Amino acid sequence: MSLAIDRNTDLKKYNSWKIGGPADHFCLPQTIDEMIEAVEYAKDLRLPITILGSGSNVLIPDSGLKGLVICTKKFKGLETQKTKERFVITAMAGEPKFSLAKAFIKENLPPGIFLSGLPGDVGGGIVMNAGIAEQMTPREFHEMTDWVEVLRDGQIIRFEKSQLQWSYRHCLGWEPGIIVRAGFSWSLADIDKTIKDKAAMFAKTRKDRQPLEMPSCGSTFVNPPGNSAGRLIQDSGLKGYQIGDAQVSLKHANFLVNLGNAKASDFVALISHIQKTVKEKFNIELKTEVKFL
Structure with a gap:
């Protein structure tokens, strides 16, 4: 087995509240093959699995977590391309939301603004349809998401945006399984040369208020x-x-x-x-x- 599995891992450094007890079993897969290995390990030992992303929106109990904690902090990767009409991003679940922000800002596209104020990673952003309270377009994940890929029973299953049920701070329809990758895009017709300044101003405002x-x-x-x-x-x-x-x-x-x-x-x-x-x-x-x- 190429994937390292640790025991009794302190989870305080893996969540943004800096709280919680240890994980009985813990791993940091970097590829889909390693993610499959992790799931098989848990299956062989009949361990429950907890997926832990950036830990920016979870409360880990003082007693810690039983079973296997699969942390996606190193499960990263991002690719971009342009079609005739759209700017397209493919990102792994552990990629920080800020990476998406930078990619959209570089192309002067609107998603860069709301993303610049969001902590956490891509997987968490999809699970909770992450967004902001301020009125702008877009302001929630579902508006720029094209598809989501999920690891289920050793297979990668792709769900198109229309197959998922999106609501305020929720995304349903992809379970059971583990979100491993997602596709995003935005129309090149919406290029705005002031996006970089707007995103910087928005990030500063949030920093001042939070x-x-x-x-x-x-x-x-x-x-x-x-x-x-x-x-x-x-x-x-x-x-x-x-x-x-x-x-x-x-x-x-x-x-x-x-x-x-x-x-x-x-x-x-x-x-x-x-x-x-x-x-x-x-x-x-x-x-x-x-x-x-």
């Missing part, structure tokens, strides 16, 4: 229809509220930050307290955007 210098998972809660989770939390008087070293950011209330030594249980308790408080004050149930593993 605690990007601190360990967080980005937006913790989904915005309720017609409302803002951050505003509801702020109006509940919870900005700066903390449990242990888990704190509601003073910069943006929908961001929960690790002040240094927070535990997963601190964030779980903080999330629960926020949901309870907002429910009591506004009768609105906040749903988490972060995924509990």
